[in-house]
Amino acid sequence: xxxxxxxxxxxxxxYGAADALRDLDLEVARGEVLGYLGPxxxxxxxxxxxxxxxxxxxxxxxxxxxxxxxxxxxxxxxRVAYVPGEAALWPSLTGAxxxxxxxxxxxxxxxxxxxxxxxxxxxxxxxxxxAYSKGNRQKINLIAAFAARADLLxxxxxxxxxxxxxxxxxxxxxxxxxxxxxxxxxxxxxxxxVEAVCDRIGILxxxxxxxxxxxxSMKHLSAVSVEAVFDxxxxxxxxxxxxxxxxxxxxxxxxxxxxxxxxxxxxxxGTGVQELLxxxxxxxxxxxxxxxxxxxxxxxxxx
Amino acid sequence: MFSLPENVPIQRLPLGRGSRSRLPFRPSSRxxxxxxxxxxxxxxxxxxxLWGLVFGVYIAESAIAYQAIGATPAARLRLAQTWSTNHAxxxxxxxxxxIDTSGGFTAWRALGTLTLLGSIIGLLLGTSxxxxxxxxxxxxxxxxxxxxxxxxxxxALAGLFAGLVAMFGxxxxxxxxxxxxxxxxxxxxxxLEVSLSAVLTVAVFIALGVLMxxxxxxRRQGATLAAALFGAAYLIRFAAxxxxxxxxxxxxxxxxxxxLLHAATGVRPLALLPPIAVTVVMVVASLAIAGRxxxxxxxxxxxxxxxxxxxxxxxQLGLSLRMTRVSALCWIAGLAxxxxxxxxxxxxxxQSMGDSQVVNNALTRLGARRTGAEADLGLSFLIVGVLVAxxxxxxxxATRREEADGMLDNLLVRPVGRVRWLLCRAGIAAALAxxxxxxxxxxxxxxxxxxxxxxxxxxxAAAGLNTVPPALLLVGLGTLxxxxxxxxxxxxxxxxxxxxxxxxxxxxxxxxxxxxxxxSILHHSTPAPAADPNWAAAAVMAAIGAAAVTxxxxxxxxxxxxxx
Numbered sequence: 060x061x062x063x064x065x066x067x068x069x070x071x072x073x074y075g076a077a078d079a080l081r082d083l084d085l086e087v088a089r090g091e092v093l094g095y096l097g098p099x100x101x102x103x104x105x106x107x108x109x110x111x112x113x114x115x116x117x118x119x120x121x122x123x124x125x126x127x128x129x130x131x132x133x134x135x136x137x138r139v140a141y142v143p144g145e146a147a148l149w150p151s152l153t154g155a156x157x158x159x160x161x162x163x164x165x166x167x168x169x170x171x172x173x174x175x176x177x178x179x180x181x182x183x184x185x186x187x188x189x190a191y192s193k194g195n196r197q198k199i200n201l202i203a204a205f206a207a208r209a210d211l212l213x214x215x216x217x218x219x220x221x222x223x224x225x226x227x228x229x230x231x232x233x234x235x236x237x238x239x240x241x242x243x244x245x246x247x248x249x250x251x252x253v254e255a256v257c258d259r260i261g262i263l264x265x266x267x268x269x270x271x272x273x274x275x276s277m278k279h280l281s282a283v284s285v286e287a288v289f290d291x292x293x294x295x296x297x298x299x300x301x302x303x304x305x306x307x308x309x310x311x312x313x314x315x316x317x318x319x320x321x322x323x324x325x326x327x328x329g330t331g332v333q334e335l336l337x338x339x340x341x342x343x344x345x346x347x348x349x350x351x352x353x354x355x356x357x358x359x360x361x362x
Numbered sequence: 363m364f365s366l367p368e369n370v371p372i373q374r375l376p377l378g379r380g381s382r383s384r385l386p387f388r389p390s391s392r393x394x395x396x397x398x399x400x401x402x403x404x405x406x407x408x409x410x411x412l413w414g415l416v417f418g419v420y421i422a423e424s425a426i427a428y429q430a431i432g433a434t435p436a437a438r439l440r441l442a443q444t445w446s447t448n449h450a451x452x453x454x455x456x457x458x459x460x461i462d463t464s465g466g467f468t469a470w471r472a473l474g475t476l477t478l479l480g481s482i483i484g485l486l487l488g489t490s491x492x493x494x495x496x497x498x499x500x501x502x503x504x505x506x507x508x509x510x511x512x513x514x515x516x517x518a519l520a521g522l523f524a525g526l527v528a529m530f531g532x533x534x535x536x537x538x539x540x541x542x543x544x545x546x547x548x549x550x551x552x553x554l555e556v557s558l559s560a561v562l563t564v565a566v567f568i569a570l571g572v573l574m575x576x577x578x579x580x581r582r583q584g585a586t587l588a589a590a591l592f593g594a595a596y597l598i599r600f601a602a603x604x605x606x607x608x609x610x611x612x613x614x615x616x617x618x619x620x621x622l623l624h625a626a627t628g629v630r631p632l633a634l635l636p637p638i639a640v641t642v643v644m645v646v647a648s649l650a651i652a653g654r655x656x657x658x659x660x661x662x663x664x665x666x667x668x669x670x671x672x673x674x675x676x677x678q679l680g681l682s683l684r685m686t687r688v689s690a691l692c693w694i695a696g697l698a699x700x701x702x703x704x705x706x707x708x709x710x711x712x713q714s715m716g717d718s719q720v721v722n723n724a725l726t727r728l729g730a731r732r733t734g735a736e737a738d739l740g741l742s743f744l745i746v747g748v749l750v751a752x753x754x755x756x757x758x759x760a761t762r763r764e765e766a767d768g769m770l771d772n773l774l775v776r777p778v779g780r781v782r783w784l785l786c787r788a789g790i791a792a793a794l795a796x797x798x799x800x801x802x803x804x805x806x807x808x809x810x811x812x813x814x815x816x817x818x819x820x821x822x823a824a825a826g827l828n829t830v831p832p833a834l835l836l837v838g839l840g841t842l843x844x845x846x847x848x849x850x851x852x853x854x855x856x857x858x859x860x861x862x863x864x865x866x867x868x869x870x871x872x873x874x875x876x877x878x879x880x881x882s883i884l885h886h887s888t889p890a891p892a893a894d895p896n897w898a899a900a901a902v903m904a905a906i907g908a909a910a911v912t913x914x915x916x917x918x919x920x921x922x923x924x925x926x
Contacts, residue, residue, distance in 0.1 A: 108923075112774075113923045115920065115921070132780075133779050139775070143771060147772065148772065149681075149769060153668050153670055156672060156675055159675050160672075163677060164678060164778060165776045166777060186667050187667070189497075
């Protein structure tokens with residue numbers, strides 16, 4: 060990828076004996092929206108702080124716009140906007156003063172867009188920061204980041220504390236940024252959000268990037284959900300290759316199929332199927348299936 | 363209703379190392395209604411034990427120091443003649459009673475310093491335990507337990523009381539163990555009275571901090587209010603000890619109460635009444651306010667909205683100036699006021715001091731070359747120097763807090779260089795120290811001029827500036843510690859200052875090893891205007907400070923940002 064905006068090469072971070080991030084190789088192309096998923100403590104924020112030069116890698120290197128994240132931090136940050144998961148702002152300043160400050164420190168602000176964002180996020184900038192709720196404090200960071208029109212937006216769980224209406228506003232802003240040619244790196248726990256706005260998804264587990272690709276390319280990770288309704292008692296399909304999780308209730312059969320679905324279709328032929336519904340896995344199912352598979356072998360309590 | 367299908371494995375998330383087989387805590391048999399008390403008590407007891415150790419050592423050291431100072435009847439007579447009538451020292455440290463006895467000397471010397479130190483640490487603890495916790499959001503979690511707002515406050519105060527009990531216990535134990543080793547030992551009852559008096563002052567100011575925290579909208583506002591009241595209390599004592607017609611004012615200032623007790627020289631139990639009564643009143647008032655106001659609300663008006671004022675918000679330097687301007691102005695005004703009073707009383711003090719050999723010896727040990735009013739001013743400016751360095755230390759500590767609280771992240775993810783940010787902060791600390799020193803010097807000249815003392819403005823401006831180099835050295839050391847061991851910044855900076863002050867006190871009364879004295883950042887300045895400022899030494903201190911900041915900048919560039 061020649062036009063990579065973000066690049067990590069063998070990037071790692073150790074804290075004492077613990078690996079917070081291990082051997083990360085990652086590229087994010089210009090104009091791309093990358094979703095970065097992982098459970099708590101997987102290393103998402105560590106990755107972001109390494110890219111922002113706030114912490115130093117113990118292995119490998121992080122580059123933004125072809126520049127070293129440590130050495131060229133100031134040059135890089137002119138083209139980056141960042142939204143932290145937890146907004147630590149100056150409590151005695153008002154929202155307007157904070158937006159003014161953050162804009163002036165960054166240097167580039169689209170004032171017209173800033174005013175539009177204030178309206179879109181239904182934000183009252185006249186209050187002091189200490190009087191804002193968590194969600195409203197997060198709005199300050201979001202408005203400041205989007206109004207900067209930066210080439211790269213790094214968002215670390217950006218919708219923490221926002222209500223569903225504001226989440227929708229956030230998604231619209233992300234789409235506008237993408238349409239504008241901006242690159243986005245979105246770390247999030249909200250899988251529907253990632254699914255809705257991201258081009259590619261990276262899944263991080265215990266400091267290691269275990270999956271990276273488009274949502275389509277990850278479909279193999281999870282089974283297809285199949286639901287069939289019969290005119291009589293459903294047949295026993297538990298021995299059909301690839302079929303698991305069989306659940307029969309009256310005339311309804313539900314199961315998951317891993318791999319080709321043809322053996323199941325053949326098994327159901329001539330059994331009085333009235334309705335047959337198959338559904339591809341959602342990102343949430345992919346995520347859970349992935350972690351489930353990792354955990355099943357080593358660490359499972361059976362109910 | 364969500365339910366799990368049968369035979370579905372429940373996944374256990376990976377836990378931290380060593381945590382699979384046991385929880386990190388044991389179920390407690392304590393009532394959930396006392397959680398806040400235990401939590402606050404644990405912190406307060408540790409705090410009390412630590413400061414109790416410091417207080418105890420200082421009291422014991424004072425008792426032992428009497429061996430050298432009051433060794434002979436003639437020395438004791440000189441001591442009494444000198445200090446009993448010295449209004450400047452009484453104004454700064456409180457009056458001396460029975461100073462020609464080991465008990466009187468120990469009480470005067472120990473309480474003179476510990477009253478001031480105890481007031482400051484009491485205010486800081488008092489504002490942090492309730493309002494500070496509330497501001498951080500942790501109080502909400504605690505108040506949501508099996509308690510009420512007033513109940514949680516009651517528990518926290520109980521915890522603080524436990525801390526004070528621990529403090530008194532350790533202070534008394536260490537003071538008694540050490541003080542009894544002196545060749546002219548102080549009676550155990552006397553040492554206990556000194557310990558009680560010191561800890562009672564801490565209690566008064568903890569209660570004041572708690573009350574101001576309840577009244578104010580933020581911890582910072584509460585601390586500012588409490589500090590202003592502390593300043594007023596100090597000025598009242600200053601006036602009470604400087605003007606003979608105002609002796610009654612000792613009864614209206616918490617800083618006057620320790621001397622009224624006459625600890626170790628025939629205690630007057632009635633003097634225990636003001637600190638105990640005022641503490642109880644402030645505690646009751648705090649509880650009443652805590653029970654009636656909403657969480658995060660205040661008694662003082664605190665409008666949620668404000669007119670947008672973007673002055674100084676054009677960059678990180680402007681932001682720093684805006685964030686520090688109120689406290690900086692308070693420091694400058696406070697030190698100017700102190701300087702003015704010092705100048706005002708210098709003439710009369712020098713007359714009462716006369717040609718005391720003890721004072722002259724003390725001044726000589728500190729490097730004084732002159733006598734009279736200039737010597738008195740030189741002695742007083744040693745305290746000014748400590749406060750100037752303290753002001754700089756506060757800024758260094760605030761710099762670290764900006765990083766610890768995560769606010770620095772907001773700046774460094776924008777085009778703000780780490781080195782530039784750190785240099786700006788160190789520069790602000792240095793500028794504040796310079797402004798404080800100069801303000802104190804010029805104000806002292808103004809005070810002295812009203813008494814027609816004939817000391818020039820240039821001389822006093824130089825004396826004020828002479829207090830700055832140790833502060834610059836402290837800024838350098840503090841910035842270096844911040845850059846290399848960020849979490850140790852506050853402890854290390856205040857420890858350096860505390861140690862230096864202790865060495866100055868010891869050095870003034872007894873001849874101690876010069877290597878030990880040299881470890882004090884305050885020891886390398888002359889006591890101007892009692893001697894000419896040593897500009898060469900000042901330049902060396904400033905240069906070391908600058909070099910330390912330079913090394914700090916290089917180290918800060920290479921390290922990870924560190925949270926709390």
